[in-house]
Amino acid sequence: MKSPAITSSRDLRYLTPARVGLGRSGASLPTQALLDFTLDHARARDAVHTPFDAARMVRDLESAGLAVVAVASESEDRRTYLRRPDLGRKLCAESVGFLDKHAADSCDLAIVLGDGLSAAAVHRHAGPVVRNLLARLAGLRIGLAVVATGARVALSDDIGSRLNARMIAMFIGERPGLSAPDSLGCYITHRPSPGLTDADRNCVSNIHAAGLSYDEAGFRIAWLVREGLARGVSGVALKDESGQQPMLLIRDSGPV
Template identity: 60%
Template sequence: MTDRHDMTPTSPQLSLTELRALTPARVGLGRAGASLTTQALLDFTLDHARARDAVHAPFEAEAIAAVLAGQGTNALIVTSQVADRADYLKRPDLGRRLSRESRELLEGRDSVACDLVIVIADGLSPAAVNAHALGLLGTLMPKLAGVGIGAVVVAGGARVALGDEVGALLRARMTIMLIGERPGLSAPQSLGAYLTFAPQPGLTDAARNCVSNIQAAGLSFEEAASKIAWLAREGLNRNMTGVALKDESGLQLVAPLVAPA
């Protein structure tokens, strides 16, 4: 039996102040009687308002397309079947299908088969897309050098599955959709990237790979772009995405245990 005085001392516990500095999550909020402290309640109310604002922020589709045009990329602007933002929130199914005008636009292009189509979509946080999509795309494009990119599409009122119809109409082997994720109280502007091989209407999320939490307090553009590019290249090489394709991009960063002679 080991005497407690002979045990190796453990590391000192973090103070609440130190713990709060490690995470944006609500830790050790304290109590005032049976309720939260006034400051904790005010912080919660502010973050809740920011999350709601992110959902209802106007999507800057034309501005994004204009920046891309200035960089030499002529983006196509499309919309889903939703009538407005309230319709978008009530009818997720309408956000998964193109409007008649947008479908005719893509059908009329008579597209040549390509490796990849990139879709920039508002999703549940247009604010995230307005803030991060162009920065992420600028970091991602050089990492996709040699991949045949057929088009960049900017989609309003979109759910993730809208990319399946877009990719099928543009004859893409794969779509990458950059879309605003559902806002959290500590992450109202989080961007996600969804990769889908052989896109076509009717696919489920089991057919996709996702790189999420792309934001200031999450994945940086460089980290996210490296993961997305690895998944895109491997998915195209293996003819698959989804549950069959595991993200092993981090293994490239692991140094060998034994240095070469």
Template identity: 55%
Template sequence: MSNLPDLPPAAPEPDPWASLRAFTAARIALGRTGASVPLHEALAFKLAHAHARDAVYSVLDTERLLAELATLGLPLHQVSSRAQNRQEYLQRPDHGRQLAEESKAHLVADAECDVAIVLADGLSATAINAHAVPLLGLLLPELRATGLHLGPLVLAEQARVALGDEIGHLLRARLVLVLIGERPGLSAPDSLGAYFTYGPRPGLTDEARNCVSNIRSAGLPYAAAAAKLSWLLREALRRQLSGVALKDQADLLTE
């Protein structure tokens, strides 16, 4: 039997980059204990991974969203993609890009509109539940102030970004804006993305769209996102294009 006293466990070694954690939610400056990360950081990683998985399988809070969206003063439709459940949505991305047949009848347009807006669950319904209505509360007044004719709001389940192109085409919209839950990250399970397409129609691909991403309280704030989207949407309509040909130049100094 050894007579040596028991030694206390080694304290985590401080990380020289620890001060940078005040500026980002990224997993940096975790410290280390021996050759590994500290236990509390390992557990935090597992918890973040669980939150990301939960976000993928989260569902729209449909009743609350419909009630809140009804206060925004626009016609409201509820549709779904061809994907009949979450498993099919994840295994068949193409089904998430196509409207279910029974949903098409809800989207018969009497007249053209400048902008139609789609709220899609995507890969994180949590993001739509948390951020879509507050963002629209700031964005819609800016769009109305410029005289744009706004089309209906469409709440879409089991939806991919490209589903907005078919919806916009059926609504005879000059431009469609899709607010969608983005793929969850280990520090952002509730990130909201905003994709828009000029001249929406089925079959368009990613180069025809623009994206403003990471809209959330710990990312791009609502007010900044609304201002950026307002400028981009007006430019897309003025120049009659979107995608790789349209750059965000709102912050450039002009003479």
């Protein structure tokens, strides 16, 4: 089917949340466009500084039937977290001891929720996406779920290795943009261990109201988890070919 012709900047704005066709007032932006920019910028800043409600996320995962624990990185506060990314990649000493006590037999998948750069994204989207994902992973051994405060992506490597997980899926708030302050990402890593790089991970990103739906995100993550376990790889060695299979839609009550 041929796409409708775009005849004006107003038509173009219906197709994208990007800042296009804003017009001008003299040498400046129109007042409304400037106010919209200022509001979106404030929302992005708020997302970065919003406190992470770890207790709420623990309850959310427990309601999905998971055993859950809460841990923290070496970032002692939000200011430190933003200034020292390296500390967000390491578990604090108390959390190391706590996780080691909970280490069990190997599991197929461990799930981590980390605040990242947008706690708002985790609050809004992580619970529904995880429930959608679990409905697609029947037959796999799901291990302990972890809620991590002050987390960077690489924190999942230490967590996964201590939990003896064959695969780990970390849901984390992405860096806020002016059109999406609450975007959630999921990083999938086979045989997590400290020292891995982003080349060893697969990422499903842009999970939010105007991005990937919970169904599409759950479907892609489940495909990567199952194929990664079957092939024993993740990252650049595992190409996302989930689009070659039909997507099963999931509702809260189950598959439809």
